[in-house]
Amino acid sequence: MTAQTRLKKKEGLQASSGVRRRKLADRIATIVVTTGGVAVILCIIAILVFIGVETVPLWQGVKSELASSFFLKESPECASYSLDTPDAAEFPFLVSGMDEYREIGFVATKDGGLYFLSLENGKVIKKEGLPGLGEAEIISSYVSQNNSLYAFGTDDGRIIPLRTGYGVSFSGDDRVITPRVTEDTILEVAESPLARIAFEENDDETASAGAAYTAGGELILKTVARSRGLIGGGKTEEASHDLTPTLDGGKVTALEIDKPLRNLYVGTDNGMVYRYNIGNRQNPELLETLDATGNRRIPVTALGFLLGDRSLVVGDEAGDVSVWFEVSDPDSPGGKVLKKVHELPPFALPVEDIVPSSRDRSFIASDSGGNINLYHATSEKRLTELKTDGPGVKSLSFAPKGNGILAVDGAGKLYDWNVSNPHPETSMSTLFGKVWYEGYSKPEYVWQSTGGTDDFEPKLSLTPLAFGTLKGALYALMFAIPLSIFGAICVSQFMHPALRNTIKPVVEIMAALPSVVLGFFAGLWLAPVIEKIIPAVIILPVVLTLFTLASVFGWQYVPRGIKGRFREGSELFFLIPVILLGVLVSLGLNAAAEVAFFSGDYKSWFYDVLGMQYDQRNSLIVGFAMGFAVIPIIFTISEDALSSVPKHLTAGSLALGANRWQTAIRVVLPTASPGIFSAVMIGLGRAIGETMIVLMATGNTPIMDWSIFNGFRALSANIAVEIPEAPHGGTLYRVLFLAALLLFFFTFIINTAAEIVRQRLRKKYGQL
Numbered sequence: 001m002t003a004q005t006r007l008k009k010k011e012g013l014q015a016s017s018g019v020r021r022r023k024l025a026d027r028i029a030t031i032v033v034t035t036g037g038v039a040v041i042l043c044i045i046a047i048l049v050f051i052g053v054e055t056v057p058l059w060q061g062v063k064s065e066l067a068s069s070f071f072l073k074e075s076p077e078c079a080s081y082s083l084d085t086p087d088a089a090e091f092p093f094l095v096s097g098m099d100e101y102r103e104i105g106f107v108a109t110k111d112g113g114l115y116f117l118s119l120e121n122g123k124v125i126k127k128e129g130l131p132g133l134g135e136a137e138i139i140s141s142y143v144s145q146n147n148s149l150y151a152f153g154t155d156d157g158r159i160i161p162l163r164t165g166y167g168v169s170f171s172g173d174d175r176v177i178t179p180r181v182t183e184d185t186i187l188e189v190a191e192s193p194l195a196r197i198a199f200e201e202n203d204d205e206t207a208s209a210g211a212a213y214t215a216g217g218e219l220i221l222k223t224v225a226r227s228r229g230l231i232g233g234g235k236t237e238e239a240s241h242d243l244t245p246t247l248d249g250g251k252v253t254a255l256e257i258d259k260p261l262r263n264l265y266v267g268t269d270n271g272m273v274y275r276y277n278i279g280n281r282q283n284p285e286l287l288e289t290l291d292a293t294g295n296r297r298i299p300v301t302a303l304g305f306l307l308g309d310r311s312l313v314v315g316d317e318a319g320d321v322s323v324w325f326e327v328s329d330p331d332s333p334g335g336k337v338l339k340k341v342h343e344l345p346p347f348a349l350p351v352e353d354i355v356p357s358s359r360d361r362s363f364i365a366s367d368s369g370g371n372i373n374l375y376h377a378t379s380e381k382r383l384t385e386l387k388t389d390g391p392g393v394k395s396l397s398f399a400p401k402g403n404g405i406l407a408v409d410g411a412g413k414l415y416d417w418n419v420s421n422p423h424p425e426t427s428m429s430t431l432f433g434k435v436w437y438e439g440y441s442k443p444e445y446v447w448q449s450t451g452g453t454d455d456f457e458p459k460l461s462l463t464p465l466a467f468g469t470l471k472g473a474l475y476a477l478m479f480a481i482p483l484s485i486f487g488a489i490c491v492s493q494f495m496h497p498a499l500r501n502t503i504k505p506v507v508e509i510m511a512a513l514p515s516v517v518l519g520f521f522a523g524l525w526l527a528p529v530i531e532k533i534i535p536a537v538i539i540l541p542v543v544l545t546l547f548t549l550a551s552v553f554g555w556q557y558v559p560r561g562i563k564g565r566f567r568e569g570s571e572l573f574f575l576i577p578v579i580l581l582g583v584l585v586s587l588g589l590n591a592a593a594e595v596a597f598f599s600g601d602y603k604s605w606f607y608d609v610l611g612m613q614y615d616q617r618n619s620l621i622v623g624f625a626m627g628f629a630v631i632p633i634i635f636t637i638s639e640d641a642l643s644s645v646p647k648h649l650t651a652g653s654l655a656l657g658a659n660r661w662q663t664a665i666r667v668v669l670p671t672a673s674p675g676i677f678s679a680v681m682i683g684l685g686r687a688i689g690e691t692m693i694v695l696m697a698t699g700n701t702p703i704m705d706w707s708i709f710n711g712f713r714a715l716s717a718n719i720a721v722e723i724p725e726a727p728h729g730g731t732l733y734r735v736l737f738l739a740a741l742l743l744f745f746f747t748f749i750i751n752t753a754a755e756i757v758r759q760r761l762r763k764k765y766g767q768l
Contacts, residue, residue, distance in 0.1 A: 054737040062384040063420040070122035073412040094141040099166040100400040116179040131183040139193045153194030159187040159210040198255035213252035219243040223281040246286045258309035267300030304354030308455030315351025323377045328441045345382040359402040366393035376424040423731045447702035464702040468712030473687035475619045479627030484634035492642040493664040511632035519696030522625035536590035547582040614709045617699045634683040641675025674761040681754030691716040715743045
């Protein structure tokens with residue numbers, strides 16, 4: 001074999017080895033890229049599944065189960081009554097309650113017996129007599145919302161209040177609960193039996209009030225105020241008022257007093273509710289009379305307060321349940337009136353009792369047929385339905401933690417239900433619709449997740465956040481799209497290649513700026529500066545347009561010899577001093593423009609003439625800052641699309657006599673439109689998902705207002721603000737995950753729509 005042959009064979013082997021290496025490298029690259037792509041897709045799916053799983057409990061509703069039930073009459077210690085009599089007045093059990101751990105129940109009987117018993121088996125743990133009852137008989141009873149204050153009306157005209165308490169101690173690892181009864185001041189109300197009563201005491205126990213409707217048809221209000229001396233002692237002032245003359249006929253069927261001792265509500269058998277101002281203990285007055293049922297033949301049968309004692313729940317004989325609270329009314333002497341705001345799913349039978357939760361806006365109600373409904377006032381939902389075996393529900397109570405319901409039916413059987421109700425305030429209407437919240441004059445979209453008091457009503461509407469997200473993205477794109485797309489046209493079609501190769505990387509470097517830096521810059525420096533020069537900002541586009549047109553017109557008269565000294569496309573740099581001069585002129589005209597167009601004070605003019613309020617951190621600032629962050633993305637992709645247009649199209653257009661501007665607008669721009677549209681959509685997705693700029697450059701006010709001078713709150717910024725303080729697994733926590741899911745769907749829908757439009761544009765202009 002000759003040396004030449006050996007050399008060729010060696011070269012062939014080397015070439016074959018190189019091909020194999022390339023194929024192996026291609027195979028490895030294919031595997032790596034495919035694996036990476038699949039991994040990215042799986043990660044996105046996993047994130048979506050995790051977010052979805054966290055939001056599922058919001059829609060699962062209430063879970064309830066009967067923990068125990070037993071007959072009270074089977075315990076000889078608890079009751080020695082016969083329940084076979086059909087006379088409801090002979091039913092021995094008046095009120096019931098339980099401790100916060102739902103281990104010990106409390107019942108009171110007509111003979112003044114106070115029984116603490118095990119809720120597991122009904123065994124009596126402790127028995128006491130009602131203090132101060134003496135030889136009198138109990139005619140009526142009343143339970144306060146806190147499930148610890150009880151009052152009893154007697155046949156000799158007295159109201160006897162008492163408090164129950166549960167001391168907790170530990171013996172090793174075992175919890176020991178010790179029930180106790182505390183006496184309170186007895187009120188001497190009238191000399192006749194008290195058929196119905198209401199009693200309440202303020203938080204510091206310095207004042208109390210009792211209202212009673214006697215067997216003789218009198219409505220009596222009794223108030224007590226206690227003052228404490230600095231070194232002990234003090235005095236007690238009592239006042240009694242006969243409110244009977246203020247009733248316009250009808251028999252009193254329900255009484256309720258609020259915790260602050262400001263209002264007394266009286267329901268009657270002719271469907272009316274009377275509201276009295278009892279804040280002035282010496283001179284209570286009738287504030288308003290309400291037609292609560294809409295029919296004088298339908299009596300009001302039950303009244304109750306929601307948490308906070310500002311919303312009144314009314315139940316009637318027709319089974320209707322409604323919620324009333326004060327709303328603004330300029331025609332009212334007090335400026336506010338009580339109005340029916342929420343109507344809840346009704347019963348088929350008359351409502352007998354209403355008991356609110358001490359944790360949220362939920363409450364339970366019962367009817368004469370033994371049905372019990374758990375409602376939530378804000379969402380207007382019936383969360384669950386329960387049923388007793390006996391005739392009617394004679395006593396009803398809500399667990400202090402809202403996790404249980406205790407009821408005694410007409411047969412003397414006690415029921416203890418477990419209730420799991422973690423997210424009662426969430427529904428499609430509360431999360432995305434208008435809701436009439438307590439204290440508001442009309443239904444509104446509101447996000448306000450926390451408040452200063454325990455009786456705060458959560459407002460978790462995602463609509464203002466979605467609105468704010470779109471608003472911020474819109475103003476950012478209004479600033480970014482014209483600058484980036486026209487800049488891309490200018491750089492790709494009119495600028496010298498050497499200049500284009502310098503400018504494009506510089507613009508791309510802008511994308512590397514951290515958004516937190518842009519937000520910090522916009523919120524702390526730009527916003528105060530813009531606030532001082534708003535008139536100049538408003539006239540700036542007009543001034544720049546005039547200066548630019550003037551400079552372009554003047555450039556036509558520059559001698560050709562001078563123009564020829566400049567590289568083609570570099571003449572655009574002469575606009576830089578023109579633009580700077582326009583900015584300086586606008587700033588110089590700021591004060592004059594404010595006087596000429598805004599009467600010397602643009603903020604007052606905006607408010608008085610346009611009804612707009614100027615916030616320092618507003619949508620205009622976000623438009624500048626977020627637009628600055630979006631410009632590099634749109635510019636880069638648009639410039640690539642414009643530069644990728646086949647040269648034969650531009651050459652043909654120029655050869656047919658079109659100038660460069662006509663070619664750019666009528667040939668190049670339509671051909672590159674799929675890429676430009678993709679750039680805009682990617683920029684929109686970037687703006688929707690932006691967090692730090694929106695967080696730092698706006699006031700984070702979740703309002704629905706298109707005004708460019710107002711702030712907003714976006715979904716992403718809201719998640720960043722709220723998630724550190726949201727209790728794990730709570731309603732707010734899960735609603736924030738729902739906001740993240742909504743943000744995901746926003747991006748998904750936008751990207752899907754963008755791809756569909758891009759493909760159609762590509763198909764339309766790809767044949768050129």
